[in-house]
Amino acid sequence: MDNRSAKALFKNYQPLPGAFDECFDGEGRVRPEAATVIGLLEGLGERTFRSRQKLADTTFLKSGITFSVYSENRGAERIFPFDLIPRLIPAAEWQRLREGLEQRIRALNAFLADVYGDQRILAENTIPRDMVLGAKGYLPEMKGVHPPKGVHVHIAGIDLIRDEDGTFLVLEDNVRTPSGVSYVLENRMVMKKVFPGVFANAHVNGIEEYPIRLRDALESVGPAPDDQDGTVVLTPGPLNSAYFEHSFLARRMGVPLVEGRDLFVERDMVFAKTTLGPRRVDVIYRRIDDPFLDPKVFRKDSLLGVPGLVGAYAKGNVALANAIGNGVADDKGIYPFVPDMIRFYLSEEPILSQVKTYVCERDEDRKYVIDHIDELVVKAVNEAGGYGMLIGPQSTRRERQDFRQRISENPRNYIAQPRIELSTCPTWTPKGIEPRRVDLRPYIITGENTWVLPGGLTRVALVEGSYVVNSSQGGGSKDTWVLEEGPQ
Amino acid sequence: MISRVAESCFWMNRYVERVEVLARMLNVNRAFQLDTVISTSDRWRPLVIVSGEEKRFLKRTAEASVDDGETVQHYLTWEEDNPSSLASSLREARDNARTIRETVSLEMWETLNDLWVWFNDRAARRMYDRDRHEFYARLRDQCLLFHGIAQATMLHEDPFEFMRLGTALERAGQTARVLDIKHHSVGPTEGEVETPVEAAQWVATLRFCSGIEPFLKREDMPLSGKSVADFLLFDLAFPRSVLHNLLRVRNFLNLVRPPLPTPIGQASHAIISETIEGLEAMDIDRVLEAGLHETLTSVVSATASIGAAIHRDFFDPSLPTSAVGESSA
Structure with missing residues (x-):
């Protein structure tokens, strides 16, 4: 690594105390798996980096890679903010994640087939009947309807976070219409354009086959x-x-x-x-x-x-991807039971951990949540996009009171989790490169077989101190590099 | 192909054509007013009339401003409330392209989107203020580039044919309208003898259609109203003549029709054939006899009827259950 130019770009970088940083250890040293890429970026120097960031933004706008904004004028379009510093995942780590994701999808698919079929898991009381049949996403009209080739979850996006020890945890399942994969592919295209040198030397797993994999999977279930x-x-x-x-x-x-x-x-x-x-x-x-x-x-x-x-x-x-009625499987109130599903349907132990969750429907959990609301993140089970959420440690007394009342009135509608110190990744900001919190959404495609896109969408909370990565609330994205085994 | 997508292909190109024609006309008209003695009212009013905007324009602005080049140019270039303005046509073209991103080639999309981003940026305003000629020329050239890119990057099958169908139909109508401008400025065309002002007007008309050099290659044609009208209506080799484009419309319609005996496409085919035959049965003398303005008006209304028939045949078909075939999408 060229130490002089290194200073120019990362010299003031301070990992956030209490959070796991994706690229630097607690002492501020570059992690071995990140050394090559950080070195390549530092070699560019700040001025070049700045101009590349500008080039990336222009490329997105010119290619029309935008999302529409509901609340504003008709036709208003925005670019999804993009940060040039990639998020890195070493090959061995990825291997374990991939297996865990495949396992989870197998279980969720088996659960959906069961819930709209014989309902064995309810008969054996592994998941409370009321939690399942009372879920907003459970559609009684679909009972007895079997999708072509038995596939319910053709496309899944499973949201992962890392806690302060760097352990990956499942935060949320998305098995209805997970979005964002186009940004993964376009981010990569832009990265190759603006950082050809860095890219060529970093040994990154390709992702370009996603659309073909998706088409093959879809066609494989056509009746x-x-x-x-x-x-x-x-x-x-x-x-x-x-x-x-x-x-x-x-x-x-x-x-x-x-x-x-x-x-x-x-x-x-x-x-x-x-x-x-x-x-x-x-x-x-x-x-x-x-x-x-x-x-x-x-x-x-x-x-x-x-x-x-x-x-x-x-x-x-006709095959519909995803199948109708999948909402019951990614309900936030069902999420706590996914490890039980894995044991029930697959007779395996879950490979991926997940976040401890209090189900407000249960009396003892509800009591705990009401008493400890200032330490917890409370989520409405049917909301997404960072809405309907209370972050206890950052809330006002009035907000806490409001949520306590809402929980008491409709306990089925709420879960609570301890706040996880999401991992951070070096991110370009107007003040230079600073740590910002990230999550990861890998995409899993299932037709006759299951395939996991290497990496996925890394979302980043661009606002200083924020835990919310959603694009609707000031989030941006990063390219995610699964690094190949071998010489770094 | 999906009917709605075909419709967007068709309209995307019609709007691109409108941008190109209007940008060229504005540019030619600016040059034209510099080198003739024609009165100001005859310089700009016809452009407003030809774009079908006289009523709305007069409602919004004082009567006198129809003769004010700056006001007219601003209205025809930037005014969002004017559905014929460059701003409106460009937005429509880009909106149509955006709904068929999966159909247009990446290069076409980038060309059109770039132009749209630039047009809505300060840079375009600055160029409009400082170098108006370059501003209009850029719009015109980007539209031409768009066609070239389409030709070189699209599969030459139905989506492309529907685009070319839109271009040809729009061009036939636009050339007829442009040729009619003189009727609105220096009055009806009668004989061979013309004033210097009229001659200048005919040169401008040819320039509006980028037809001056092609016309001059027709050595047997003197510069007169009659020969210009003959050229713009009937010259089969001139890519903007009315007849050339009507024949292309029929050709593209034949390409996108399903094989007989299905009824799809019959109605539009009948109208285009009737229009072509009507025009082929005439020559320029017969046209002048019948009245150039009257003939052009009927050409313009025929293009509207053809557009409506294409819509019924391909874009919004009624769906008799018997038409449900066994083949796949």
Whole structure:
């Protein structure tokens, strides 16, 4: 490492006391697994680094890699802030994570098949019946409906964090419509463009095969014979905040991107309206939530969905990815029971740990939460995006009182967890490079087999001291590098 | 292909064409007013009329400002409330492209999005203030670049044909409108004898269609209203002539139609064929006899009917259950 230029970029870097830093140890020394990459970055010096960051921002804007903002004017678009310092995961560490993720997905898929089938796990009381059947994401209409090839969770995003010891913990499962993978792929593309030298020397696992893996997995569950098959991506439309991703995935998979109005159902089969007349569709990667899928079955006022779609699905004539009713599996109230599911369905011990969780529905847990609310993070089970959340140690007395009351009124709706000191990663800020907290969302694709994208989306809380990484609340992202085994 | 996507391909190119034509006209008109004695009211008013904006423009501004080049240019360039302005057409083109990102090539998207980002940035305003010629030229050139990139990066199949269909139909209508400008400025076209002002007007008309040099290559044609109208209506080799583009419309319609005997595409095919045959049955003398303005008006309204038929045939088909085939998407 060139020590002179090293000083220029990282000389004032101070890891955050009490948190695990991804690149530096408690003494402020570079971790061995990060040495190569940090050295390469330092070799650039601050001025070059600054200009590369600017180039990256311009590239995102020019390529239209944006998300739409709901609250502002029609058509308002923003770039998702991107930080150039990558998050690094050594090969051996990744190997263990990958196995843990595969195991978790197997269990969640088995749980969904069971809940909408025989409900063995409820009969044996491994998970309280009320917790499952009372979950907002449990759809009784789906009881007895089996998706093609038995796959419920085609695409999953499992959120991981690291505690103060550096241990990876599962924070949250996303098995409905996890988003963000397009940013992973675009971040990588931008990194290669702005840091060609760093990239070429860092031995990073490739991620570019994701769209092809996804298409293969989707096609592998299609119920129609080969001469009638057709795969599409179903989007709510250009005003949806994740529209860029929908379009991106359709483009990279080489399949049509459709809106609800482009499809119709006839004789319990799905067809697309094309310039050559109606054409059969047998696999739909849908980015529309369950309640909006079919106005005949769920929300009557949905203009986004396709009337009759659920009927066609129930007949087995179309595969939906992900399956309908998955919300019961990623409910925050069900999350505490996933380790039990792994033992129940797989007869294995969980490879990945998760965060200790208090289920407010249980009397003793609720009492603990009410008494210790100032130490805990309280979450509404059906909210996402960092909403409906109380961070006890940073809350006001009025907020705590408000949450105590909400919990007492509707205990099923809340869980609580100790606040984890999320790990930090060196991040470019207006004040220079500083530690900012990060999480990690790996993506897992399942068709006939399961495949885990090496790395995933690293989200970073750009606001100093913040624990919230969501893009809606001041979060940004980083490229995630799974480093290959071998010479560093 | 998905009907809605075909519709966006079609409209994306129509809007790109509108940007190109209007940017070129504004630029030519600025140069034109510098070198003739034509009255100010005859310089700018026709552009407002041709863009179909006379009513709205007069409602918003004083009568006198229709003759004020700066006001007209601003209105036709930046005004978001004017659906024909460069700002509006560019936004529509880019919005259409954005809804079919999976269909347009990456290079096409970047070209259009770059142009849109630049247009909405201070840099474009600065260029507009300091170097108006370069400003309009850049818009025109980026549209041409867009077509070239499409040609070189898209699969030459249905999505591309629907784009070219949009361009050809828009061009046929735009050329007819531009040719009609003289009617709105120096009055109806009658005979061969013309004043210097009229001659200058015809040169400008050719420039509006980037047709001056191609026209001069037709050595047998003197510079007169009659020969310019003949050239812009009938010259089969000129890529902006009305007939050239109508033939292209028919050609692209044939390419995107499913094989007979399906009824899809029959209605639009019938109207385009009728329009082409009507025009082919005439020559420039017959046109002048019938009235150039009247002929051009009927061409413009035929392009509207063709657009509506394409919409019914391909973009918003009714779905009789018997039409449900067995093949795949």
